[in-house]
Structures are given as C-alpha cells and as structure tokens.
Amino acid sequence: MNKPLKQHLIDPEICIRCYTCEMTCPVEAIVHDDNNVVVDADKCNFCMDCIPVCPTGSIDEWRVVERPYTLEEQFGWAELPAQGEVQAPAGETAGGDELEAAMAALLAEAHKGAGGKARAPATAAKPSVNLYNLGKPAVAKVQGNFRLTSDSSGADVRHIILDFGSQHFPVLEGQSIGIIPPGTDANGKPHLPRLYSVSSPRDGERRNYNNLSLTVKREDKGLCSNYVCDLKIGDEVQVTGPFGATFLMPDDPSARLLMICTGTGSAPFRAFTMRRQRAAAGTSGDMTMFFGARTPDSLPYFGPLAKIPDRLLKKHLVFSRIPGVDKEYVQDRMMVEQEAIAELLADPKTHIYICGLKGMEQGVEHAFKNIAESTGLPWEATRDAMREEGRYHVETY
Secondary structure: OOEEEEEEOOOOOOOOOHHHHHHHHOOOOOOEEEOOOOOOOOOOOOOOOOOOHHHOOOOOOEEOHHHHHOOHHOOOOOOOOOOOOOOOOOOOOOOHHHHHHHHHHHHHOOOOOOOOOOOOOOOOOOOOOOEEEEOOOEEEEEEEEEOOOOOHHHOOOEEEEEOHHHHEOOOOOOOOOEEEOOOEEOOOOOOEEEEEEEEOOOOOOOOOEEEEEEEEEOOOHHHHHHHHHHHOOOOEEEEEEOOOOOOOOOOOOOOEEEEEEEEEHHHHHHHHHHHHHHHHOOOOOOEEEEEEOOOHHHHHHHHHHHHHOOEEEEEEEEEEOOOOEEEEEEEHHHHHHHHHHHHHHHOOEEEEEEEEEEOHHHHHHHHHHHHHOOOOOHHHHHHHHHHHOEEEEEEEE
C-alpha cells in the first residue's frame, strides 16, 4: 500500500500571478507556464519561504494524496481539485482507515503563515479569472494618463485608463490585471507581468464603456512602473488577467465596509466607492476608510475623496510627514476611532479590507487586537471567523 503524503499546491482561482513565490523559492520548486503558477512536488522541501510573501494566501494550499499531482495536471487547472480526487492505480491504494488517519495528521501540520484560506463574500458576484495569459494576452489602448500627485510631493502617482475595444475583459472591484513590459530580461526571456489593482468599478471607468483604470506609482528603477507611467494616449499595452477571486466587495447594499489602505493600496477602494456611488441612488453607503500617506499632496485622489459625502464614505486621511506635526499612521487613527471600530467588529454585516504595503499589516493587526479585546472580543478568533465567512480580506505587497 502507498503511504499517503502531503502535497503543496497553489489555488489558481485566487493566485494573481505576481510570481513573487517563484522568485522567492530557494530550491526552484515553483514554476509557471502561460496559464498557472505551480509547485513541483519532486523539488518542494516544505521550507515555507513562499508562504509569507504571497499577497493573497493562494500559496497556502495542501492536499493529502496517494500520488502527487504532476506539473502537467496542475498547469491545466482552473480551480483546485477537492481533497481525495487523485486515485492511485488499482491495488496500490492505502486502506480507508489508514488514509483517513494520515490525512488528519498531515493536514493538521498545514502551515497557516498566510493567515488561513481567503474567501470571497457570500454575496459577491462570480469573478472571471485568467481569461488572458502570457501566451495570449489582451491588447488594450491607453485612453488617459493623469498625474495624481504634485511635483513637490516626491511621489509620481498616475491614473491610467485602458480601453479594451471589442475584447471581452470583465473585471470586478478588487481584482487585478497584469501588465507585460516590453523587452526581455538579462537571460533573454520576455518580462513577466507586473500586477496592478483595478481602480474602477465593474461597469468601467466611464460608465458602460469597456475600459478600466489603474493607480500606478513610479518606482525608482521600476521596470514596469516607469513603462506604465510614461505611456501616451493611443499606446497599446499587453494585459493578462483578470486575477483574484476573493478580495471582492459584497453585492449587498446593507453590508458595511471598513477599508484600510496606504498609497496605491487605495486603488480597489476607489472601485468599491464608485460602485456604491453608482448603485446607492442617494442612500447611505456605510463605508469607512482609513487612508495613510506621507502628505496630502502625495495622497492619490485627495481632491475627489474630499467631495464624497460622509453619508457614503467616512474618511480618515492620515499623514506621517507633515512638517511641524507629529507623525500619524493608520493604526494610530484607528485607536482614536476605537469606539466606532469596535461597533463595526461586533456587527455581522461588517466586511474588513486591508490593502497596501506589507509593512502596514503588523500595526493594523495590533490595533484591531487592542480594540477587540478592550470590548471582550478575542481578536484572533473573531478575525478567523470573519475570514471563514468571507468578511476579512488582506492584500499587501
């Protein structure tokens, strides 16, 4: 009888094809084709280096199998198979009791470094995923490129509008797309896509048009960010995606959204807000945003944000580099507003979204823990229950 074994897998629905795990893996066990990013069972040594760098948790998947899934099988997946779908050849299977015991023991070891399995809100629309890949990207045309920050801010953040013409490219708020920069790398291979969150709602940057927008910050020596920020109207861009099946907003007007972001992490929340603006028809949106930046002139969409009424979006704009003023970060303002946050945590209609630089996670997590436990809620249990219900979402990079 074959002894059951644990296999490390990647969820192709949730994976946003950022390739960070592949670049991180010290034994080159993570590889990709035009379609999927997968783990080679013959090379994986369970070092777990890939777990904490994944922005979505798609890397934190495991199956107990009697024979490993091959690379070819994984490359063909659109979704993960259910536990137990692999069968060994006749006569070589483990006994039922043995397999069940081994599965329980092995799955108990599954590492939860990515914070548990991400889930979409129960009422979220069904997303389209990976319609266009490396082998067959979509071609979009640039409709607009607008600078969102001042020259003196030290940050060049752009609002990019892409039009897909007659190509079918449906996206939901919270999804990402890949931009393929032209040229090749040092090894002569085409560059891999860089991922950007969509900052427009599902019906387009311009309503009922087949276009979308991105929020892109120019990074020093950033290959793709400089390419995108320098695009001119009429330029054509190769696009993969859309990606992401969990960081989605609920299609429930009574759902309450608590959004926490820094910098270009505001992109999906702009999409959330525009969706509610267009759908709310004058009713309350019940959204709260904590948005951190260095200064007001380096905060994307500062002007438009100020015009959104509080009945739709309660805004806490937080700045860490205003001359003569003490530094303040989003977690500091959360503690100031702890009564309001505590009330949101206790409401089963609340959905929490965190997006931005990975360095923000620890401070935000600590603030949530302090606020929850001050009201008698055990934070870890509360957070994990919300995640299981599709009401707690983190996407950091």
